[in-house]
Amino acid sequence: MTDVVLAIAMALVVAVVIAADADAARHAGPGAYLFAAGFGALVLLRRRLPRTMVVVTVLTVFVYYTFRFAPIGMALPAVAALYSAAEVRRTGWAVGGGVVLVAVATYYRVTGTDAEEYLTPYDLVTNIALVAAAIALGVAVRLSREARVHEARAAEQRLQAERLRIARDLHDVVGHNLSVIALHSGVAAEAVGRDDDAARGALEHVREATSGTLHELRSTVRVLRGPVGGAAPDGTGGAVRPPDGTHPTGLAGVAALAEPARAAGLAVDVRLDVPDGALDGTIDAAAYRIVQEALTNVLRHASATRVTVAARVTDGRLALRVADDGRGAGALVPGSGIAGMRERAALLGGVLTTTDEPGGGFAVRADLPARLEGGAP
Template identity: 40%
Template sequence: MGGWSGLSGRAADEALAGGVLLLVAAGSLRSVIGAREESWPATALSWGLIVVACGALYFGRRHPVAVAGVVVTATGVYYVTSAYDGPLMIAPIVALYLIASAGRLQAAVAVAALVVIGTGAGTLAGNDDVNGVAVFMLTGWVVAMVALGWVRHSRRVYLREAERRAAGEERLRIARDLHDVAGHHISLINVQAGTALHRFRRDPAQAEAALAAIKESSRDALRDLRATLGVLRQADEEAPTAPAPDLDRIGELVESARAAGLTVRTRVTGDAGPLPGGVELAAYRIVQESLTNVVRHASAGTVTVRIERGPRSVLVEVADDGRGAAAGATGGGVRGMRERARALGGELTAGPGPDGGFLVRARLPHGNGAS
């Protein structure tokens, strides 16, 4: 019933109340066009109760329990005072669904019990229009509507939780990309600025080279930040056209690290065929974050980057000859790299290397099984 006919909000409320009123009115026409079984004032009262019970459903989505109270009361008075047994019982059943779909399960059970008990009491009091079979069938309808309403409520809760979780994962991904991009370039800029200040008077040529490196890093930072922030654009804005970073751009990271004073060795082996975009991006970011950590924390002179492209996974290793475990003081960065690997079904380890220094090793699958 929620979102019936593709409607929502007030239009859905109007459709529900109007539809129930039309159905009940069609089933109650016998009281105005058939043989008279009661006075016209009694018939007018009955139709007034029909309008009240059905009209109250318009407010059922916003005030389900209060509306159910009005509907059940009006329906009870109708069946006690009217000589015609119309289908007004539809209104309380719909009200029960509205209570349950709003998440008020205890209230729905209480109202359902009141409806069944009241109908049963009327049967015991001698109402010839309702027998035991009818009460049994009514109980089935009541239970079914409460169950359907609760299922709809549970589904809405699940969808809201899924949306919230997806939004949280997207925020985490954006934060991780910003950390990788900004942290890498700003670290290099910081190192080069320190070199320029230190060498400005004693070695102007080296200071000039450091300033040129700062200019290059800042330009790259702006480019990558624009590409990363492009995901925050509105749907009607032009999407970013810059390609996502991939393994073909590892050379740029290596050159930036060399400009910061590191000796960088690279080794790329294996199949050079195309990889899934997510694997390319994750491998690039892991190398980027690892080199950033070496520049910031390791006090290393040499770093080795090894990439092995297998038929089912990519192995990424970044090892330095720095202070070993001291380089692990980059908890947020290491967590971000692990999350990237796990998101692809892979794994990442980071810790002291077998020959000293610090080693980051990640395996990123792009097929079934391990390479």
């Protein structure tokens, strides 16, 4: 429909110019108006054959003037062709066509013998202005359209990044809490009938882990219902945070993470040398999630008796280490979350490595920037 409207408009403009000629009775006729319709019809080629449209339009202008019809200007009939070529990334063809039209018009009007055809500065400027305006408008429309497409793709990428972040958070939270639940359920099952107090304590840990998981899921739902891609008010860049009354998603919450493990008999040594305000909210939340996933792996796979969680900020970098005395990397199974931890660190400009400890056990080490340049991603 747009092309049809442009075609009709082009034909009408040329026809009006023909009819407005002072000597229309001599210069205008059915043939001239047929050419006007032809210039309009060429517009219908603008999407499929833009280069052909430019070439045929330029040649048609030359043919038109060989019949000595009413003057319509050299650039005016080609405006739609030049605009369309520039709009679909054929700018070189549009410029070439415009140059040919202006050059031919200038040559014949300078060398012509008819006083009415002699070139004036006004005619030259008008032709150049029409050619330049048509090409510039086509380029502007194309760039505007490409900018909208780029914005749409960027929005889609932000959406995917948000989904991945939420998926990682849910994996870490649910995986950790289910490990705690499984561990203490086993303790309760063994203690029932023999040590009811121990069974009740284990079941209380199960209840707390279940409650924490539900809190995290509700928090995730709030994030999904809110704006996508924007930073959370707490500066975590949209990371899922529990509601008031639960431990914070940051290194300050590591002590609370350690309690269920200690209650299950695992000795957890937490050594945090991180001054208040030393970390961006996003870095703090990522460090917490890395510790959470590492502790989950210890509970599930390591058969360890002791684990150390250490964090220190030095020269603008956060050094994070979670090490146990268990069975080492051989105890891990595919899907243990190592890849997710590495990806989380890499997204923040850091690096995460895993190694077997010399004296036995397994260690997760992360080196992260304390602050992000330019804000959270």
